[in-house]
Amino acid sequence: MAEATGNQESKDYGIGIPAVNTVYKLKGSNNYDWGMKDRLSRVFSPKSGKTVMLAFDHGYIMGPTSGLERIDITILPLLEYADCLMCTRGVLRACVPPTYNKAISLRCSAGSTVLTELNDECVGVEIEDAIRLNASMMAVMVAIGSKFEALTVRNLCKMIETGNRYGIPTLGVTAVGKELTRDARYLGLATRVLAENGAQVIKTYYCEENFEQVTAGCPVPIVIAGGKKLPELDALKMAYMAVDQGALGVDMGRNIFQAEHPVAMIQAVKAVVHEGVNPEKAFKLYNELKAEKKTKK
Ligand code: R5P
Numbered sequence: 261m262a263e264a265t266g267n268q269e270s271k272d273y274g275i276g277i278p279a280v281n282t283v284y285k286l287k288g289s290n291n292y293d294w295g296m297k298d299r300l301s302r303v304f305s306p307k308s309g310k311t312v313m314l315a316f317d318h319g320y321i322m323g324p325t326s327g328l329e330r331i332d333i334t335i336l337p338l339l340e341y342a343d344c345l346m347c348t349r350g351v352l353r354a355c356v357p358p359t360y361n362k363a364i365s366l367r368c369s370a371g372s373t374v375l376t377e378l379n380d381e382c383v384g385v386e387i388e389d390a391i392r393l394n395a396s397m398m399a400v401m402v403a404i405g406s407k408f409e410a411l412t413v414r415n416l417c418k419m420i421e422t423g424n425r426y427g428i429p430t431l432g433v434t435a436v437g438k439e440l441t442r443d444a445r446y447l448g449l450a451t452r453v454l455a456e457n458g459a460q461v462i463k464t465y466y467c468e469e470n471f472e473q474v475t476a477g478c479p480v481p482i483v484i485a486g487g488k489k490l491p492e493l494d495a496l497k498m499a500y501m502a503v504d505q506g507a508l509g510v511d512m513g514r515n516i517f518q519a520e521h522p523v524a525m526i527q528a529v530k531a532v533v534h535e536g537v538n539p540e541k542a543f544k545l546y547n548e549l550k551a552e553k554k555t556k557k
Contacts, residue, residue, distance in 0.1 A: 285309060287508065288480040289460065295427030299396040300460065302363035303344045303429075304481065304508060308534040313483060314342035314526065315513035317367040317399075319351065322374050327517035331355040334517055341526040346511055349385055349393060363396035365431055365511070369415050379403040379435050383415050387422040397461065398423055403435035404450040413457060420458040431511075432459030433485075444470035451478040463511045466502045475506025482507050486515035492525060492546055496539040499532045509533050524549035 284290045284297050286304055304311045316335050318325050327334055332355050339345065344363040345356065352364065370384025381401055390398050400419045402412040416432055423430045432454030434447065442465045451462045455478050464474070466484045475482050484502045486495060495515035503509070510533060519525035528546035531537040537545070 286481060288455075292429075292460070293427055296424075296429055296460065299363070299427065300429055302396045303365065303461070305343060305534060309508060310503065310533045311343045311483060311509035311511075312341070312526070312530050312533050313344040313346050313365060313509065313511035314338055314516060315346040315485065315511050316351070316517060317347045318513060320348050320367055320370060321372070321378065325514075327514065327522070334522065337523055338516065338526050341523070341530055343509075344396065344511075346399060346513075349389060352393060364393060365397040365399050366390050366393060366395040368398040368419055369400040369412070369433075379406055379408045379412065381408070381412055381415060383418050387426060387428070390428060391426060395428060397429045397431045399431040399433055399463070400459075401433045401435050402450070402454055404453055405446065406435065408435075413453070416454065416459060417457055423460075424458070429460035430458070431461045431463055432457070434462070434464040443467055444473050447471075448474045448477050451482060455480045466498050466507070468501075471502065471507075472505040481509075483509045483511045486510065486512035489514045489518045492519055492528070493539060493543045495519075495525075496528055496532055496542045496546070499529055500539045500542070503533055503536070521546070521550040521553060524553065 286300055286309065289297065289300055316328055319328055331351055339360045339362060342362060344365050346365040348367045366385060368383060368385040368390065369381040371381030372378055398419050400416045402416050403409055420430045434450040444467050447464050447467055451464050451474055454462050460480055462478055462480060462482050463485055464482055465487060484507050499510050510529060512529060516522055516526050516529060524546045527549055528542040531545055532539065532542045
């Protein structure tokens with residue numbers, strides 16, 4: 261306990277210097293409370309304002325898909341390069357040591373798998389468990405334009421309500437589905453609906469035409485999913501274009517963990533997202549890191 265006597269007299273009040281009042285720069289986020297901003301700052305680097313989220317939650321709909329058969333072998337070596345880990349609570353508890361100290365975007369909606377009808381989901385993780393797991397964000401899928409639209413919007417709103425109560429942001433995830441078109445008109449509508457309902461961050465897909473309209477029309481940060489595996493240079497081009505057109509990062513899975521050299525790929529993606537390195541240069545970096553890895557073996 262501080263002593264009551266014998267202390268230095270206070271003298272440096274900086275009289276005349278206005279109190280510092282910092283603006284929180286992340287898009288659309290200045291009016292949130294401290295805890296929510298602190299969590300968002302764990303996801304989005306305060307230095308670059310961007311994020312590389314590593315997505316490996318695919319098992320919740322696909323089972324042990326290629327690259328995710330053994331999380332301990334293939335995913336753990338990637339974690340040090342990611343800003344945020346997008347995963348389920350099952351894999352987090354079973355396979356991810358708590359010593360990495362990375363932001364967690366916890367998959368909180370759950371439901372049907374690829375074997376039945378995708379997107380019939382409920383809120384599968386309650387806020388208490390998200391708090392126990394020290395989640396920085398809670399991810400909920402929303403299927404705008406499908407027959408599960410109202411159901412999944414309700415899931416999103418429920419998560420946002422509880423997230424706001426405890427200062428945990430909600431990541432609204434625009435759905436995948438055969439019947440859902442991935443053009444700027446659809447993505448613009450879906451991302452805006454999720455933001456209007458209060459999602460603090462939106463994950464969606466990149467589209468080649470008018471993607472800048474999608475990001476401009478969405479008042480909160482957008483991160484893009486990678487989608488199906490592409491040749492490495494094409495995936496880097498997609499990440500570059502998306503960020504150049506207003507996305508604040510990636511939430512990428514298969515294009516990292518299914519790459520020929522995932523550790524090299526995540527570092528190349530990081531260079532694109534955080535340093536604005538162009539895709540050709542990033543691909544060169546990928547090949548150099550890949551070659552280094554081979555000689556070390
Ligand atoms: C899908 O199950 C998840 O929402 C993934 O997190 C998302 O699709 C991103 O992964 P990918 O880059 O492989 O599309």
